[in-house]
Amino acid sequence: MxxxxxxxxxxxxxxxxxxxxxxxxxxxxxxxxxxxxxxxxxxxxxxxxxxxxxxxxxxxxxxxxxxxxxxxxxxxxxxxxxxxxxxxxxxxxxxxxxxxxxxxxxxxxxxxxxxxxxxxxxxxxxxxxxxxxxxxxxxxxxxxxxxxxxxxxxxxxxxxxxxxxxxxxxxxxxxxxxxxxxxxxxxxxxxxxxxxxxxxxxxxxxxxxxxxxxxxxxxxxxxxxxxxxxxxxxxxxEKDYLLKLARGCGLCVFQLRLINAKNWEKPIILIRTILGNLRRIVKHFIKHNHELKTDITLLFEMEFYLGSMLSPFYSFRCFLNDITRKIT
Missing domain, CATH: 3.90.550.10 (Spore Coat Polysaccharide Biosynthesis Protein SpsA; Chain A)
Known part of the structure; x- marks a missing residue:
């Protein structure tokens, strides 16, 4: 335009x-x-x-x-x-x-x-x-x-x-x-x-x-x-707001990575998003297990990794919701 x-x-x-x-x-x-x-x-x-x-x-x-x-x-x-x-x-x-x-x-x-x-x-x-x-x-x-x-x-x-x-x-x-x-x-x-x-x-x-x-x-x-x-x-x-923010920032990751991706790249992005963030979660937990109970910054990072790992599933749920709305 x-x-x-x-x-x-x-x-x-x-x-x-x-x-x-x-x-x-x-x-x-x-x-x-x-x-x-x-x-x-x-x-x-x-x-x-x-x-x-x-x-x-x-x-x-x-x-x-x-x-x-x-x-x-x-x-x-x-x-x-x-x-x-x-x-x-x-x-x-x-x-x-x-x-x-x-x-x-x-x-x-x-x-x-x-x-x-x-x-x-x-x-x-x-x-x-x-x-x-x-x-x-x-x-x-x-x-x-x-x-x-x-x-x-x-x-x-x-x-x-x-x-x-x-x-x-x-x-x-x-x-x-x-x-x-x-x-x-x-x-x-x-x-x-x-x-x-x-x-x-x-x-x-x-x-x-x-x-x-x-x-x-x-x-x-x-x-x-x-x-x-x-x-x-x-x-x-405050803790509640920060953790919601962290999860929300993570849940958009997969959709953002798909915006300019070619079709053949999408399965690779899916696997990397899930497995890459799973690795980050495990590593973060092993390194900061005891501190996670009290350190809001470390908790924020963990919540972001969790949201990022779940972002493909969130994207798929949004896709299903769009189809449902169009049908009804």
């Missing part, structure tokens, strides 16, 4: 949100303070993913303020799931670049300018992300840095480098910038992974579009000049 050029802008800054009325003012205030943006024609688009709070009222109050800097638009997306909110943002965007921020991301004052400059310097980059630092309400558990990437905290140093999509080494959807034509031309309108839903915690919706973009020949980059701060409330560091 060709990129829509009518009334196009340089950048659309898209914020998917769900019940974000208390979080949105903080990020919108920071967007009003962005520096070095006079050279950029940009807009802000809020995608409300079925909020039940007063999100729409909060946005309405900010729209007049933003009219002096750039336009602030509001859209309701009834299809639940982060993946659908992002797809709606892409459809509504007028920018050649789409910069995604979650409603709990706090961008540095030069984040937008750094994202825009990188696009000019790296024309083969289809998507890029930067440093995402944690802003914690309470102190993280010991050795948290081993699992912090699962909470979209990414600090990979001060040198720009390519990600490795073949190894599922990719940036999160939060604080991600994509070229609209790279997404429009390559990302399916029906995602395999929709993102978190009530009662469902399977992850991977961040990575799915990037795998399609990379398969089309675009590069995926890390740009250290872009800094954001991810607000982590206390409940996201």
């Amino acid at each position: 060709a990129e829509v050029l009518t009334k196009s802008l340089d950048v659309t800054l898209a914020i998917p949100t769900y019940n974000g009325a208390t979080r949105l003012p903080k990020i919108l205030d920071l967007l009003l303070k962005q520096v070095n943006v006079k050279k950029i024609n940009w807009e802000v688009v809020i995608i409300d993913n079925n909020s039940s709070d007063n999100t729409s009222e909060v946005i309405s109050n900010y729209q007049e303020i933003f009219s002096n800097e750039c336009s602030l638009k509001y859209f309701m997306e009834p299809q639940q799931g982060a993946a659908y909110a992002r797809l709606r943002a892409v459809r509504e965007a007028r920018g050649h670049l789409i910069a995604f921020l979650d409603d709990d991301n706090l961008p540095a004052s030069d984040w937008l300018a750094a994202a825009y400059d990188f696009a000019i310097e790296h024309p083969q980059a289809g998507a890029w992300s930067g440093q995402i630092h944690g802003e914690f309400e309470v102190k993280p558990p010991e050795d948290f840095q081993k699992i912090q990437a699962f909470l979209a905290i990414r600090e990979h140093g001060d040198k720009a480098h390519l990600f490795e999509p073949e190894r599922l080494n990719l940036p999160p959807g939060a604080a991600l910038v994509v070229r609209k034509n790279a997404w429009f031309d390559n990302v399916p309108q029906k995602p395999k992974l929709s993102g978190k839903l009530p009662g469902v915690f399977v992850q991977g919706d961040d990575y799915e579009p990037l795998l399609h973009i990379h398969n089309a020949g675009w590069e995926i980059w890390y740009n250290p000049a872009m800094h954001t701060y991810h607000q982590i409330p206390h409940w996201r560091l």
Whole structure:
């Protein structure tokens, strides 16, 4: 599908949100303070993913303020799931670049300018992300840095480098910038992974579009000049949440590996996913048996390995559910 050029802008800054009325003012205030943006024609688009709070009222109050800097638009997306909110943002965007921020991301004052400059310097980059630092309400558990990437905290140093999509080494959807034509031309309108839903915690919706973009020949980059701060409330560091997150991150692994796989590769991926993670589970248990009872970081890793091992079975169950829905 060709990129829509009518009334196009340089950048659309898209914020998917769900019940974000208390979080949105903080990020919108920071967007009003962005520096070095006079050279950029940009807009802000809020995608409300079925909020039940007063999100729409909060946005309405900010729209007049933003009219002096750039336009602030509001859209309701009834299809639940982060993946659908992002797809709606892409459809509504007028920018050649789409910069995604979650409603709990706090961008540095030069984040937008750094994202825009990188696009000019790296024309083969289809998507890029930067440093995402944690802003914690309470102190993280010991050795948290081993699992912090699962909470979209990414600090990979001060040198720009390519990600490795073949190894599922990719940036999160939060604080991600994509070229609209790279997404429009390559990302399916029906995602395999929709993102978190009530009662469902399977992850991977961040990575799915990037795998399609990379398969089309675009590069995926890390740009250290872009800094954001991810607000982590206390409940996201509690045991129950972390273990659900770990299992959800594991359950998407098989489906992600199938996205760009050839048919003959799929049985090999199936065997490697099950046996490879079984080996990791056994090794992890032997090495950390006694510590698993008390160390949340080690428990997280074990739960991720278990979820990854079970991911082919989860994928098969989803396939059966799709067939059942079509029949009925």
